[in-house]
Amino acid sequence: MLVKTYCAAVMGLEANTITIEISMARGVQLRFSGLADTAVKESYDRIRAAMQNNGYKMPTADLTINLSPADIKKEGSGYDLPLAIGILAANGKVSSNQLEKFMMVGELGLDGILKPIHGALPIAIRARKEQFTGLIVPKENVREAAVVNNLDVYGMETLMDVIQFFNGTNTFEPTDIDTRREFFEHQYTFDLDFSDVRGQESVKRALEVAAAGGHNMIMIGPPGSGKSMMAKRLPSILPPLSLSESLETTQIHSVAGKLSRDTSLISQRPFRAPHHTISQVALVGGGNSPQPGEISLAHNGVLFLDELPELNRSVLEVLRQPLEDRKISISRAKYSVEYPCSFMLIASMNPCPCGYYGDPTHHCVCTPGQIQRYMNKISGPLLDRIDIHCEIQAVPFAQLSQMQPGESSAIIRERVIKARNIQTERFSSLPTGEGGGRGRIYCNAQMTERMLHLFAEPDATSLDMLRMAMERLKLSARAYSRILKVARTIADLDNSERIQSQHIAEAIGYRNLDRGDWAERGI
Numbered sequence: 001m002l003v004k005t006y007c008a009a010v011m012g013l014e015a016n017t018i019t020i021e022i023s024m025a026r027g028v029q030l031r032f033s034g035l036a037d038t039a040v041k042e043s044y045d046r047i048r049a050a051m052q053n054n055g056y057k058m059p060t061a062d063l064t065i066n067l068s069p070a071d072i073k074k075e076g077s078g079y080d081l082p083l084a085i086g087i088l089a090a091n092g093k094v095s096s097n098q099l100e101k102f103m104m105v106g107e108l109g110l111d112g113i114l115k116p117i118h119g120a121l122p123i124a125i126r127a128r129k130e131q132f133t134g135l136i137v138p139k140e141n142v143r144e145a146a147v148v149n150n151l152d153v154y155g156m157e158t159l160m161d162v163i164q165f166f167n168g169t170n171t172f173e174p175t176d177i178d179t180r181r182e183f184f185e186h187q188y189t190f191d192l193d194f195s196d197v198r199g200q201e202s203v204k205r206a207l208e209v210a211a212a213g214g215h216n217m218i219m220i221g222p223p224g225s226g227k228s229m230m231a232k233r234l235p236s237i238l239p240p241l242s243l244s245e246s247l248e249t250t251q252i253h254s255v256a257g258k259l260s261r262d263t264s265l266i267s268q269r270p271f272r273a274p275h276h277t278i279s280q281v282a283l284v285g286g287g288n289s290p291q292p293g294e295i296s297l298a299h300n301g302v303l304f305l306d307e308l309p310e311l312n313r314s315v316l317e318v319l320r321q322p323l324e325d326r327k328i329s330i331s332r333a334k335y336s337v338e339y340p341c342s343f344m345l346i347a348s349m350n351p352c353p354c355g356y357y358g359d360p361t362h363h364c365v366c367t368p369g370q371i372q373r374y375m376n377k378i379s380g381p382l383l384d385r386i387d388i389h390c391e392i393q394a395v396p397f398a399q400l401s402q403m404q405p406g407e408s409s410a411i412i413r414e415r416v417i418k419a420r421n422i423q424t425e426r427f428s429s430l431p432t433g434e435g436g437g438r439g440r441i442y443c444n445a446q447m448t449e450r451m452l453h454l455f456a457e458p459d460a461t462s463l464d465m466l467r468m469a470m471e472r473l474k475l476s477a478r479a480y481s482r483i484l485k486v487a488r489t490i491a492d493l494d495n496s497e498r499i500q501s502q503h504i505a506e507a508i509g510y511r512n513l514d515r516g517d518w519a520e521r522g523i
Helices: 043-052 080-090 120-129 139-145 159-167 179-185 201-213 227-232 243-256 280-284 313-317 320-325 368-375 380-384 397-402 409-428 449-455 460-473 477-493 501-509
Strands: 002-011 014-025 030-033 062-068 102-104 134-138 152-156 217-220 302-305 327-331 336-340 344-349 388-391
Touching: 002 080, 002 120, 014 080, 014 120, 043 080, 062 080, 080 102, 080 159, 102 120, 120 134, 120 139, 120 243, 134 139, 139 152, 152 159, 201 217, 201 227, 201 344, 201 388, 201 409, 201 477, 217 227, 227 302, 227 344, 243 336, 280 313, 320 327, 380 477, 409 477, 449 477, 460 477, 460 501, 477 501
Parallel strands: 002 102, 030 062, 102 134, 134 152, 217 344, 217 388, 302 344
Antiparallel strands: 002 014, 014 062, 327 336
16 A cells, blocks of 8 residues: 655755655565655654554554655654654555645654654745645644644644544644734843943944944953943844744744744844854854754844954854855755855954953053954954944943933834834835845845945045045955945934935944054054
């Protein structure tokens, strides 16, 4: 007897439909074909134990199992459920009348309990695209899969539940998720707020500009000056995720297995802060079985790299292309995948190894050679890709104790959203191809050179000011573009149609590491 069941294989962010063909005949052999890895072949033992512990016996027969298409590698334990149901259907224990209408995924425990799998959301998207009536997933995956509309998603707890479902001996209802309510419910709920930050008004202004234009930023200051504290509060002033951005972000976290059981949609922009000992693969993605890295997990959000010079130089250099292209292509001998990685890079660093160079209250014990080697860990090309450089000084305790709480995140966020709305309207009329192969443009930081001429052309006075700064600081062409982009954002915050001299002046002031006193130290 021949039976077919359906599941999916996830590669990158895409899922491919896999047809499992099970043929039963006389004999005692088991044959797998279709590029199945060890975990898939080991499923036979898990399935046999799960059947026995639920009152069924593995048929004594010749089983030939083919996973099609054969050119796609099948990895992991998510094939357990469709294999078990297919074997039971071939043995006459499960009705095969409805099997062609459903896609199934799930790992089986030896007691028949269904365990969660990674990538339930892209699998659900594929099931809808292939016009399956429904999708059966483990109970823990049902909320993330059920956000896909026009598809009945059933969350099952045990193998017995699935058997009863197909045999019609028990009734199960598909899970219904009110996507918009789930999406908007927690969008503006933040544990951290900028009202907790006393002083540091110039740094908060720089963070506001960065948030308004989607700019990369680096903060340089001594230990305890509040660099990490302010960086962690940046998501609270970013514009809210759109529904499409939320779905895209959730898909990445679903593939990586980072979604919690009670999460259906990620409604807040991600904030990723990996340790400085992170490897290249962990940062950009890859591995034996391809997984998104930290830069993709930060997609549509913030990647915070604390103590930037402490990261391995080779790890820092792999950021250069993703910062420009907003996507990362990973090619290995066995696979080639592409992940989106449109993120804001927020970095922090000390001015020297001891942390107190230039600090008025502490003595720096570093030699010039040590300082130069420390600063040389950050290459010029990487620094050029960071739009805003901001120097920070620690707030003295006497002032700290007397200061009033600062502006709340909600007030700052209102200004940021207004500036982003201006940018959205500005770029909405542009054709999709204007992004230079990087997708549609959403904020000023993503503008191409052609767009700078269209939307960020300075007036004569501003151009003279910029020319003097370029000559004095010996800035690169990329730094010139960054200054114009930041100036365009400052003008948007001022609701100014034209870039004026004060906008250019402020943007030039955010190139601290290009100044002579910093450049002499090795950058």
